[in-house]
Amino acid sequence: MNRATDQPEPNPLREGLATRAVPQPCSIVIFGATGDLTHRKLVPALYNVAADGELPPAVTIVGFARRKKRDEEFRRDLEEATRKFSRQPVRDEIWKTFGQSIFYHQSEFGDESGYEQLVKRLDEIDKTHGTRGNRLFYFAAGPDQFEPILKHLKAAGLNETRKGSWVRVIVEKPFGTDLASARELNRIIHNSFTEEQTYRIDHFLGKETAQNILVLRFANAIFAPLWNTHYIDHVQITAAETLGVGTRAGYYEGAGALRDMVQNHLLQLLCLTAMEPPTDLSADSIRDEKVKAVRSLRHWSRNDIAASVVRGQYAKGAIHGDPVLGYRQEENVNADSQTETFVALRLFIDNWRWADVPIYMRVGKRLPKSATEISIHFKKAPAVLFNKDLHDLNVLVIRIQPDEGISLRIHAKVPGTSFHIEPVKMDFHYGTSFGKASPEAYERLLLDAMSGDATLFARRDEVEQAWAFIDPIEEAWHAKKDVPELFFYPAGSWGPEAADDLLARDGRAWRKL
Amino acid sequence: MPAVSEKTYSIGVPVEVAKIDHELKKLWRESEGAATRASLMNLAVYSEAPGSLNSNTQLMARITEDHACRAIVIEADCKAEEDGVDAWISAHCHVSRAGSKQVCSEQISFRLNGGCTSQLPNIVLSNLDSDLPLYLWWQNEFHEPMDPQLWAWVDRVIYDSQPWQDFRAQMRLVESAQAEAKQRIILCDLNWTRLDKVRFALAQFFDHPASHHRFAKIKKVRIDHASGFRSTALLFVGWLAAQLNWRAEKTEGRNKLQFVSSSGQRIDIEIRQCDGQPIHELVLTAGDIEFAVTHAKCGDLLEVSRGIAGEKRVPQLMPAGKNDPVSLMSEELMRGGPHHVYLHAVERVRDLL
Numbered sequence: 001m002n003r004a005t006d007q008p009e010p011n012p013l014r015e016g017l018a019t020r021a022v023p024q025p026c027s028i029v030i031f032g033a034t035g036d037l038t039h040r041k042l043v044p045a046l047y048n049v050a051a052d053g054e055l056p057p058a059v060t061i062v063g064f065a066r067r068k069k070r071d072e073e074f075r076r077d078l079e080e081a082t083r084k085f086s087r088q089p090v091r092d093e094i095w096k097t098f099g100q101s102i103f104y105h106q107s108e109f110g111d112e113s114g115y116e117q118l119v120k121r122l123d124e125i126d127k128t129h130g131t132r133g134n135r136l137f138y139f140a141a142g143p144d145q146f147e148p149i150l151k152h153l154k155a156a157g158l159n160e161t162r163k164g165s166w167v168r169v170i171v172e173k174p175f176g177t178d179l180a181s182a183r184e185l186n187r188i189i190h191n192s193f194t195e196e197q198t199y200r201i202d203h204f205l206g207k208e209t210a211q212n213i214l215v216l217r218f219a220n221a222i223f224a225p226l227w228n229t230h231y232i233d234h235v236q237i238t239a240a241e242t243l244g245v246g247t248r249a250g251y252y253e254g255a256g257a258l259r260d261m262v263q264n265h266l267l268q269l270l271c272l273t274a275m276e277p278p279t280d281l282s283a284d285s286i287r288d289e290k291v292k293a294v295r296s297l298r299h300w301s302r303n304d305i306a307a308s309v310v311r312g313q314y315a316k317g318a319i320h321g322d323p324v325l326g327y328r329q330e331e332n333v334n335a336d337s338q339t340e341t342f343v344a345l346r347l348f349i350d351n352w353r354w355a356d357v358p359i360y361m362r363v364g365k366r367l368p369k370s371a372t373e374i375s376i377h378f379k380k381a382p383a384v385l386f387n388k389d390l391h392d393l394n395v396l397v398i399r400i401q402p403d404e405g406i407s408l409r410i411h412a413k414v415p416g417t418s419f420h421i422e423p424v425k426m427d428f429h430y431g432t433s434f435g436k437a438s439p440e441a442y443e444r445l446l447l448d449a450m451s452g453d454a455t456l457f458a459r460r461d462e463v464e465q466a467w468a469f470i471d472p473i474e475e476a477w478h479a480k481k482d483v484p485e486l487f488f489y490p491a492g493s494w495g496p497e498a499a500d501d502l503l504a505r506d507g508r509a510w511r512k513l
Numbered sequence: 514m515p516a517v518s519e520k521t522y523s524i525g526v527p528v529e530v531a532k533i534d535h536e537l538k539k540l541w542r543e544s545e546g547a548a549t550r551a552s553l554m555n556l557a558v559y560s561e562a563p564g565s566l567n568s569n570t571q572l573m574a575r576i577t578e579d580h581a582c583r584a585i586v587i588e589a590d591c592k593a594e595e596d597g598v599d600a601w602i603s604a605h606c607h608v609s610r611a612g613s614k615q616v617c618s619e620q621i622s623f624r625l626n627g628g629c630t631s632q633l634p635n636i637v638l639s640n641l642d643s644d645l646p647l648y649l650w651w652q653n654e655f656h657e658p659m660d661p662q663l664w665a666w667v668d669r670v671i672y673d674s675q676p677w678q679d680f681r682a683q684m685r686l687v688e689s690a691q692a693e694a695k696q697r698i699i700l701c702d703l704n705w706t707r708l709d710k711v712r713f714a715l716a717q718f719f720d721h722p723a724s725h726h727r728f729a730k731i732k733k734v735r736i737d738h739a740s741g742f743r744s745t746a747l748l749f750v751g752w753l754a755a756q757l758n759w760r761a762e763k764t765e766g767r768n769k770l771q772f773v774s775s776s777g778q779r780i781d782i783e784i785r786q787c788d789g790q791p792i793h794e795l796v797l798t799a800g801d802i803e804f805a806v807t808h809a810k811c812g813d814l815l816e817v818s819r820g821i822a823g824e825k826r827v828p829q830l831m832p833a834g835k836n837d838p839v840s841l842m843s844e845e846l847m848r849g850g851p852h853h854v855y856l857h858a859v860e861r862v863r864d865l866l
Binding site for chain 2: 012013100368
């Protein structure tokens with residue numbers, strides 16, 4: 001999206017060949033390299049960018065994990081996983097060279113000598129593979145491991161930037177579980193790395209449609225004058241999925257939908273929708289505006305929370321006609337769990353642009369269909385001429401996934417001699433208009449981190465402001481008295497009725513997806 | 514109406530020229546629900562080669578898989594004694610990536626007889642999908658008169674300079690038409706597109722600032738090209754010269770060129786014909802380091818390596834791109850923006866082409 005501020009002198013031979021910052025040679029050290037994320041997402045993503053010719057030849061992957069393994073075994077495991085999860089088929093000849101740049105480093109995360117060995121190994125790789133002392137540390141391990149890893153990286157001097165090279169760290173969510181823990185995590189990270197070196201990854205921001213929100217808003221003059229309280233009635237943001245908690249119960253029980261989805265993904269989408277135009281496309285200009293949007297969210301009193309936030313949990317029901325268990329019956333879930341699998345919120349942004357425009361968000365598991373979208377509901381035209389009996393509003397829908405695209409609902413006269421007006425939809429589908437498949441979010445984000453472009457990564461203040469908004473809700477839900485009710489909804493429905501009431505009170509309804 | 518099948522390779526059903534719009538509407542009405550029409554551009558294809566209507570229809574069937582458009586395919590027989598226009602309509606339909614629906618591009622085909630140039634502007638202009646850019650793929654050599662009425666509407670003109678006999682004369686025609694049209698027509702040369710992957714492969718060697726000092730040490734470039742692709746190799750030389758600020762010094766025969774860099778370094782360029790791909794191999798020597806880009810045996814990959822001459826190296830693989838018209842067009846249609854770099858490259862070698 002932008003050219004990073006610390007970009008080196010441009011390569012004259014690149015002119016006209018690339019419209020993005022160029023990724024630099026480096027060693028990518030993945031902590032937690034034997035885990036799911038590495039096998040399902042990270043290495044397949046790196047393979048795909050290599051197969052597309054976007055990965056510099058001098059990029060190596062060093063897996064850091066506890067299990068005993070040799071390079072060859074690690075490569076075989078990753079090849080098998082990549083063949084299974086890659087967006088494009090694996091070609092033997094490409095894997096052969098790609099695989100040769102993968103290494104395994106066995107060590108406990110808390111073992112100092114493991115890091116000392118890592119230093120030697122990376123120096124050796126610099127010499128043999130031309131990675132030029134550049135290091136990208138990817139934290140794919142659990143957050144409880146961050147502190148020992150960071151401490152030992154610092155002790156081994158691996159956080160230090162040598163002349164002409166760089167060191168960056170990518171941190172996976174969750175970025176804490178509340179404001180205090182997020183601050184503590186940031187403190188721990190900043191003991192070893194500066195904010196400029198820290199890339200907090202939210203894969204939602206790597207999606208093509210999420211990136212397109214800014215293009216839609218700021219490259220099309222028709223929307224700019226309408227994008228405010230004078231013309232927008234309300235906004236809805238939905239992230240629905242048919243899946244249940246699956247194998248994530250261990251994590252999800254302690255997190256719930258609010259922390260798992262709203263604090264990061266949904267608030268990021270809200271920021272892109274609500275932010276003011278940035279002064280330029282640099283990472284910090286964009287993130288400055290996003291932070292202002294989160295900071296302007298209206299904070300609630302206890303009473304407001306009960307009235308503006310609905311939490312729910314799925315009970316047994318059916319998905320696509322198949323019976324499914326309720327949340328409390330799922331494996332590794334407490335039989336009396338109070339964890340929310342659904343949240344609906346009615347919130348406001350108290351600034352000039354969005355004054356009095358309600359923003360409704362809902363996120364849930366075991367809903368009838370999987371869909372993530374933002375819908376902008378415009379105000380009615382004056383109730384004279386045609387609009388006396390019209391109830392539908394003009395709606396602009398930005399579909400994030402699946403079936404990425406944009407649609408606009410307008411009113412049209414039904415052909416005939418009578419004067420009958422119906423809503424019609426103008427629809428743009430990425431998949432229809434552009435034949436080429438979009439890269440996976442991780443492909444884009446890994447290349448950005450290698451290029452030093454932090455635009456699509458969350459900054460410290462964004463994360464902390466988001467927690468400052470979320471914390472009072474969590475506190476209300478975990479209070480000793482006057483706790484807002486946990487509503488149950490059958491799996492396969494659109495959540496509890498209380499979520500519908502949230503809008504019905506304002507004379508509105510959720511968009512039918 | 515033509516069957517809306519996964520791929521339509523025929524030029525479709527004959528229609529009266531005056532009723533094309535009406536017949537297209539009928540076509541979509543009848544297939545409503547089963548297929549979605551999509552279009553991002555008007556892509557007009559002009560050829561004077563006999564039988565091109567059919568061969569271009571096959572190309573469009575494949576190009577529209579990735580580039581939804583309204584295709585206007587024109588075959589002209591300018592020497593026909595009688596003037597006349599025949600027209601057909603058809604649809605190229607493909608299952609979308611989501612896999613649930615058919616996405617279709619429409620094609621209007623014309624055979625022009627007799628006064629081709631006078632008929633052409635009206636045929637194109639009266640059949641454009643409104644508000645979409647017009648890309649004109651000109652498959653012949655250009656010739657006078659270049660109708661300003663048509664050129665004023667063209668956003669991108671796509672041609673392949675590779676078979677041109679007289680590059681300078683052809684470019685003069687294109688550039689004068691461009692000037693006369695008084696609008697920003699972007700010149701897209703498929704012979705330049707052919708170089709994309711090779712340029713990319715060479716450029717990536719110099720991404721790190723620490724390697725930039727090697728630009729000043731370049732002393733030798735060797736380019737091996739397939740028969741008929743000398744112009745492609747020369748465009749490559751033009752690119753290096755323009756981007757690295759080299760000045761042409763002298764030529765020894767057709768295949769040995771000499772340039773001088775801004776710091777006075779002499780650069781010897783050797784262009785050799787060989788069997789293989791259009792640009793089969795290039796080796797750039799800077800000081801004691803060789804940067805090599807070679808087509809791998811499997812054809813669609815490039816082996817890229819750097820190292821001291823004569824020493825064993827482990828090459829990396831990168832996509833090579835393909836030399837067929839569908840791949841070249843797809844590559845060209847994927848990218849937007851002007852082609853300043855191409856124009857600068859042409860400037861440096863215009864007299865050699």
